[in-house]
Amino acid sequence: MIDVSITHRLPPARGAGGKGFKIDVSFATEDRTLVLFGHSGSGKTLTLQAIAGLMRPREGRIVINGATLLDTATGIDIPARDRGIGYVFQDYALFPHLSVRKNVEFGLGAGHRASVAGNGKTSMADGAGGKRRVDELLELFEIDHVAHNLPGNISGGQRQRTALARALATNPRVLLLDEPFSALDPLLRVRMRKEFTRLFAHFDIPAIIITHDPDDVDAFADTLVLYEDGRIRHRLNFRELRAEGKPALGLLMALMG
Numbered sequence: 001m002i003d004v005s006i007t008h009r010l011p012p013a014r015g016a017g018g019k020g021f022k023i024d025v026s027f028a029t030e031d032r033t034l035v036l037f038g039h040s041g042s043g044k045t046l047t048l049q050a051i052a053g054l055m056r057p058r059e060g061r062i063v064i065n066g067a068t069l070l071d072t073a074t075g076i077d078i079p080a081r082d083r084g085i086g087y088v089f090q091d092y093a094l095f096p097h098l099s100v101r102k103n104v105e106f107g108l109g110a111g112h113r114a115s116v117a118g119n120g121k122t123s124m125a126d127g128a129g130g131k132r133r134v135d136e137l138l139e140l141f142e143i144d145h146v147a148h149n150l151p152g153n154i155s156g157g158q159r160q161r162t163a164l165a166r167a168l169a170t171n172p173r174v175l176l177l178d179e180p181f182s183a184l185d186p187l188l189r190v191r192m193r194k195e196f197t198r199l200f201a202h203f204d205i206p207a208i209i210i211t212h213d214p215d216d217v218d219a220f221a222d223t224l225v226l227y228e229d230g231r232i233r234h235r236l237n238f239r240e241l242r243a244e245g246k247p248a249l250g251l252l253m254a255l256m257g
């Protein structure tokens with residue numbers, strides 16, 4: 001269950017005119033994959049940052065699978081490192097000086113901190129268990145043969161798999177993916193979408209995905225939230241629309257005008 005409600009106002013950037021930016025969004029779903037869709041600058045990344053604890057909204061409540069990560073009304077604000085979030089940034093944000101293996105291992109350390117903070121999941125950071133877990137992830141993501149390479153010496157798809165493996169190593173409550181396929185060429189995008197579908201089913205973790213690409217929406221959205229200028233303009237239940245044989249994507253395109 002993902003339940004998010006945030007309100008915040010950002011002042012205009014220094015030297016820039018205008019009113020700044022106001023975000024006021026609220027959505028909840030029991031679905032596994034929620035897609036945030038909308039024009040550039042509509043507030044999608046700010047939403048992920050607030051969920052991850054990287055931005056503190058003025059008012060808000062964020063509950064993931066029963067765990068309250070933020071509730072400004074009651075003063076709850078779990079620190080980012082203890083939220084149990086697997087965040088894959090648009091540019092993957094891999095550590096360039098660490099091997100693929102060490103990047104994934106880093107995730108294990110974060111997972112350990114989250115489990116110490118009491119997210120109810122088993123810790124897997126230590127000793128032989130940790131090494132086994134890293135081996136499993138490297139194999140599952142088909143990056144075991146490049147485990148000792150630096151991120152600068154692997155392909156775009158391998159970089160993306162490394163970032164996802166690192167995020168999943170934390171044993172997260174939820175995955176946050178910011179335009180996960182935008183850095184890939186079109187052919188690789190098609191392949192990685194198929195791989196992600198397989199991996200999502202394997203891990204069975206709720207995911208919130210930001211995208212500008214209707215093909216991502218088609219591949220992943222159970223629920224779709226359409227952002228416009230810091231607000232939610234529409235919410236579509238893609239799972240139901242698909243089940244009813246309705247042209248969900250056509251409906252979305254019509255709504256986008």
Ligand SMILES: Nc1ncnc2c1ncn2[C@@H]1O[C@H](COP(=O)(O)OP(=O)(O)OP(=O)(O)O)[C@@H](O)[C@H]1O
Nearest residue numbers: 010011012013021039040041042043044045046047
């Ligand atoms: N730290 C900040 N200070 C001031 N304004 C900011 C800051 N971060 C984001 N903004 C503004 O907030 C608005 C929403 O930004 P956000 O990054 O959430 O958009 P987005 O929907 O993710 O866009 P994109 O699809 O291009 O990534 C934008 O107008 C942006 O300029």
